[in-house]
Amino acid sequence: MRTTLTLHAALRKSLVIALTLFTWTAASADLPGGSVIVASHPLATDAGLEMMRKGGSAVDAAIAAQLVMSLVEPQSSGIGGGLFLVSWQAKSKKLETYDGRETAPKSVTPNLFLGADGKPLSFVDAVVGGRSAGVPGVIATLWLAHKEHGTLPWADLFQPAIALAESGFPVSPRLVKVIAMVPSLALIPDTAAYFRPGGKALAVGDILKNSAYAQTLRTIAAKGPDGFYKGAVGQAIVDAIVKAPRGAVALTLNDLASYKPKKRQPVCGTYRAYKICGMGPPSSGGVTSLQILKMLERFDIAGMTPMSAQAIHVFAQAQRLAFADRAAYLADPDFVSVPLKGLLNPVYLARRSRLISLTSVLAQVQPGNPKGADRTLRRLRIPDNSKPSTAHISIMDRNGNVVSMTTTVEGPFGSHLMAGGFILNNQLTDFAFEPRTGNQGFANAPQAGKRPLSSMAPTLVFDAKGKLFAVMGSPGGWRIIPYVTKTLIGMIDWKMDTASAIALPNIASRSGPVEIEDGRGLDKVAGELKTLGHEVRFVEQTSGLNGFRITAQGIDAAADKRKEGTVAAD
Numbered sequence: 001m002r003t004t005l006t007l008h009a010a011l012r013k014s015l016v017i018a019l020t021l022f023t024w025t026a027a028s029a030d031l032p033g034g035s036v037i038v039a040s041h042p043l044a045t046d047a048g049l050e051m052m053r054k055g056g057s058a059v060d061a062a063i064a065a066q067l068v069m070s071l072v073e074p075q076s077s078g079i080g081g082g083l084f085l086v087s088w089q090a091k092s093k094k095l096e097t098y099d100g101r102e103t104a105p106k107s108v109t110p111n112l113f114l115g116a117d118g119k120p121l122s123f124v125d126a127v128v129g130g131r132s133a134g135v136p137g138v139i140a141t142l143w144l145a146h147k148e149h150g151t152l153p154w155a156d157l158f159q160p161a162i163a164l165a166e167s168g169f170p171v172s173p174r175l176v177k178v179i180a181m182v183p184s185l186a187l188i189p190d191t192a193a194y195f196r197p198g199g200k201a202l203a204v205g206d207i208l209k210n211s212a213y214a215q216t217l218r219t220i221a222a223k224g225p226d227g228f229y230k231g232a233v234g235q236a237i238v239d240a241i242v243k244a245p246r247g248a249v250a251l252t253l254n255d256l257a258s259y260k261p262k263k264r265q266p267v268c269g270t271y272r273a274y275k276i277c278g279m280g281p282p283s284s285g286g287v288t289s290l291q292i293l294k295m296l297e298r299f300d301i302a303g304m305t306p307m308s309a310q311a312i313h314v315f316a317q318a319q320r321l322a323f324a325d326r327a328a329y330l331a332d333p334d335f336v337s338v339p340l341k342g343l344l345n346p347v348y349l350a351r352r353s354r355l356i357s358l359t360s361v362l363a364q365v366q367p368g369n370p371k372g373a374d375r376t377l378r379r380l381r382i383p384d385n386s387k388p389s390t391a392h393i394s395i396m397d398r399n400g401n402v403v404s405m406t407t408t409v410e411g412p413f414g415s416h417l418m419a420g421g422f423i424l425n426n427q428l429t430d431f432a433f434e435p436r437t438g439n440q441g442f443a444n445a446p447q448a449g450k451r452p453l454s455s456m457a458p459t460l461v462f463d464a465k466g467k468l469f470a471v472m473g474s475p476g477g478w479r480i481i482p483y484v485t486k487t488l489i490g491m492i493d494w495k496m497d498t499a500s501a502i503a504l505p506n507i508a509s510r511s512g513p514v515e516i517e518d519g520r521g522l523d524k525v526a527g528e529l530k531t532l533g534h535e536v537r538f539v540e541q542t543s544g545l546n547g548f549r550i551t552a553q554g555i556d557a558a559a560d561k562r563k564e565g566t567v568a569a570d
Contacts, residue, residue, distance in 0.1 A: 035398045036569040037061055038546040038559050040076065040391040040475070043169060044068040047160035048395060049568040051152060058395040058403040059087065059149040060157055063142045065393050066407055067161035071213055072169050073564075074413065074423045075178040076475060077391040079216075079228070080237075081409035081425040082137040084279040085145055086266070086458045088468060090400030095460070096148075099262040100141030101282050101451040102134025102427040107250035110435035112428065112446040120433035128187050129247025130240070132426035133415045134452070138407065139220060139228040141261035149401070158221040165214035165421070168207035174564050176204050178389075178412050187246060188416040191423075195413075213421025229256040233420045240419040247415075269344050271297060272492055273464040278404075278457055280340060282332040285406075285457025287343055289485045291322035294346065295353040301493040307505050309528035310358065312516070315489070316509035316534065317356040319482055320365045323510045325352075328367035329374075331443035332451040338443075342370030361533035365511065389413075390456065390475030394547040396555070398570070404458035404547075406473045406480070427452055457484045459547075461491075470498075472547035474560070479515075482508040483543040491549060498549050499558035506541035517541040 037048040047068045048061035056064075062085070070078030077083075085098040104112075113126050126132055146154055179185065179195050179202060186192045194210075195202060202208060219227040227233060234256045241251040267280035269290035276293065278286030295318040304311040329339055342348060348370050355362060390408035408425070415426040430452035435445035444453045455478045461470040470491055474483040483506055490501030505520040513535035516522050526536045546565045548557035559565030 034555065034570055036396050036548055036555050036557050036567065037065065038394045038548060038557050038565060038567045039065045039069070040393070040544055040546065040559075040563060040565045041069055041072050041172070042564065042566045043072050043164060044393070045566045045568045048393070049570070050160060051157060052397050053570060054152060054156070056152040056157075056397070057149055057399070058397040058401045059145045060152045061395050061397065062393055062403045062405050063146060063150070063157045064160055066138065066142065066405075067158055067217060068164060069391055069407070070422050071161055071165055071210060072172070073175060073391060074409070075175060075182075075411060076389045076409065077407040078409050078422050079138045079220075080136050080419065080422045081407065081414065082134070082427060083141060083405055083407035084283050084285075084454070084456045084458055085141065085403060085405040086278060086460055087145065087149060088402040088460055089149065090402070090468075093466075095266050095277055097264050097266045097279050098141050098145055099264050099279070099282065099451070100137035101454060102137050102425055103259060104134055104428055104431075104446060104448055104450050104452075105249070105251045105255040106448045108428070108446050108448045108450075110445045110447060112431065113433040123429070124184055125247070126429050126433065127411075127426045128184050128416050130242065130244035130249045130251070130415065130417065131247035132429045133241050133251075133417060133424045134427045135251075135255050135259045136228075136237070136425060137259060137261060140225050140259050143225045144261045144263075154224065155221040158217045162214050162217050162221075165210045165217065168209040171202045171204060171206045171208050172564055173204050176202060182412055185413060185416055188418075189245070191413070191416050191418050194418065210421045216420035216422065229259060236419040237424065240417045240424060244417055267340070267344070269294060271488070274469060274492055275462040275466075276459060276488065277462070278459045280333070281330050281338050281453070282451040283454040283456050284326045284330045285455050285481055285484070286459070287330060287340065288322045288326045288455075288481045289457055289459070289488070290344055291325060291349060291352075292318045292481070292485050293488065294344075294349040295321060295356065296489070298350070298353055301489060306490065306494050307507070307522065307525065309525045309532070312507050312514065312525065312529060313532055313534070314356055314358070315482075315486070315507055316514045317362055318353070319509045320362060320511065321352050321355060321368070324365045324367045325370070327511075329370070329443060331453050335447055335450045336443045337372070337374055339370045339372035339374075342372045345371065359532070390477070390480070390544075392458065392473035392475060392544065392546055394471045394473060394557070396471070396548070400468075402460065402468065402471055404460055404471045404473050406456035406458045406475070408456065408475070430454060455480045457481055459484055459488070461488065468550055470547060470549045472545070474543050474545040476541070476543050478510060479506070479508045479541060479543070482506065483541075483545055487545055487547070497558075498547060498556045502543075502545045502547075502558055502560050506543055508539075508541065513537040515539040515541065
């Protein structure tokens with residue numbers, strides 16, 4: 001349901017939403033007594049800060065923010081999707097990582113995305129409908145994190161989102177823009193009716209209510225994960241998928257009830273004098289970012305002009321080498337032997353780094369041969385057709401406890417299916433569409449119970465003394481990896497503050513051209529890169545980075561101006 005704001009209120013709301021970048025610094029005497037949250041939408045930021053003001057922990061704040069994000073930016077993340085959460089407990093010095101990635105239903109086979117002719121489905125045919133939806137992991141994982149690190153009652157964390165769902169929230173410019181970008185929403189009539197009521201797309205400032213989501217949240221608040229994976233909400237998820245107007249597949253309540261969040265070992269490595277930690281497989285974010293950084297370590301990046309042709313050249317080359325390894329070896333470690341130690345071995349990465357020349361471009365890039373690698377497996381290199389979605393939250397509570405959480409339904413708008421007032425993900429399209437070629441299988445092929453490979457990279461950085469230095473993450477599909485890595489280089493090598501490092505032009509290179517963020521005045525640099533032998537493409541790269549540094553002067557936090565994130569602090 002929607003209504004229209006008065007002109008005055010609409011302008012006021014638009015001004016609030018337009019505050020997409022805000023930096024805050026506390027006096028050093030306030031640390032760690034202060035708290036800070038950087039989230040991808042102002043209303044989510046407010047909800048998280050409200051919980052911390054009530055004495056809640058960083059985990060409590062993350063939960064409240066996520067529940068609001070599911071409502072106000074359904075194109076990006078929500079309870080129908082998955083997440084990766086990195087937690088740092090200041091008192092115990094304990095680093096933990098939580099894997100809330102979606103799983104494939106038991107009915108899934110390696111041929112999930114093959115048509116009747118044995119060929120891969122088109123991306124739209126694969127994404128839109130029941131075929132692409134994995135068993136959601138958000139609620140089960142947040143429940144586990146809350147059980148271990150929450151301080152407020154579980155039900156209290158739901159109140160901001162319930163109130164917004166009932167009273168309505170102002171539709172933001174970003175949501176309106178993404179609705180216009182996704183005409184395929186029309187393929188799912190019920191969903192189209194929510195985002196285009198009466199056939200007319202939502203407009204900026206419209207007040208959107210969602211009573212079905214409010215009821216879903218009340219049920220989960222009262223019953224915990226059972227309120228999501230069982231009962232009426234669980235049945236609504238099953239019905240949405242098995243009765244989908246497109247791509248209907250078999251999903252059962254047992255698939256939902258069987259979902260288990262997992263605590264994984266953090267993946268850590270060094271760059272310069274810093275220790276960088278993040279998520280391991282089934283996320284490729286931590287591993288691939290660490291590989292890129294380690295291959296760059298032998299170069300004097302600090303002596304290079306930021307985003308000069310030379311800096312972009314070596315950054316792009318390191319990306320191509322790391323992504324080749326990612327394509328070959330990374331997948332769900334519960335199903336595939338992942339040579340993690342070999343991929344992060346400094347000797348191996350030094351050998352890979354020597355392939356990078358300052359004066360020429362690698363003609364071909366092949367995966368390396370790290371110790372422990374199973375070279376009979378490959379992940380097929382398929383085009384990434386998804387538009388940037390996902391969201392990130394960076395939080396520190398007044399006790400110095402930290403959460404870095406990246407959360408997603410993919411999409412945008414996931415599978416386009418809705419159940420209980422929320423969007424269901426399309427994460428299974430992160431599997432390889434072809435399970436094998438000839439006699440060679442792919443590590444990331446679909447399989448029942450398996451978690452598809454991800455690029456999410458929630459990241460924590462520690463200084464040489466082991467003190468927390470920075471927290472970072474981003475949305476953006478496979479480009480999350482270069483987005484986060486670029487920002488770390490800005491902070492560490494170029495000594496930039498958080499806002500400046502985030503604002504650096506985005507540069508991404510996987511297996512093809514060097515992608516330069518369009519509209520950033522890098523035409524001359526592009527010409528120099530072409531002279532070196534690079535193919536260059538200007539691409540819109542709408543990152544949504546956010547995070548903070550802890551400095552001698554206080555907390556330096558920022559949200560990416562490219563999206564709607566904000567900072568709030570006490």
